[in-house]
Amino acid sequence: MVEEKTSMRLDIDVQKIETEKLKKEKNKAEEELEIQEENDKADRWEQKFQEMQMRNEALEKSLSEIKKENGELKDGVIVLEGSLRQYRN
Known part of the structure; x- marks a missing residue:
């Protein structure tokens, strides 16, 4: 009877140890999953x-190209306006 109780206590202790080990493994796996998700x-x-x-x-390149084209168009307008003035005079 005493041996049976001792054996049962040992079995319980082993189960507690295994349960704690499984809990630690589960917690570690959950932490690793959380880290991976982050x-x-x-x-x-x-x-x-x-x-x-x-x-x-x-977009910046496109804007730069548009500004350049706009400048060229303004230069063209100035040239055309000058030609128009010469034609009128």
């Missing part, structure tokens, strides 16, 4: 940032 989220934001940066650069 990393994935950061990667998505980085990708969006890179895409927006590229879009911004393209």
Whole structure:
């Protein structure tokens, strides 16, 4: 009877140890999953940032080209106005 109680206590102790080990493994797995999710989220934001940066650069280039073209058109208008004045005189 005493041996049976001792054996049962040992079984209970082993089960407690195994339960604690499983809890620790579960907590570690949950932490790793959370870290991975945060990393994935950061990667998505980085990708969006890179895409927006590229879009911004393209828009700036387009704006620069439009300003250049606008300047050329203004120069052309000045030349045409000068020609018109000469023609009228």
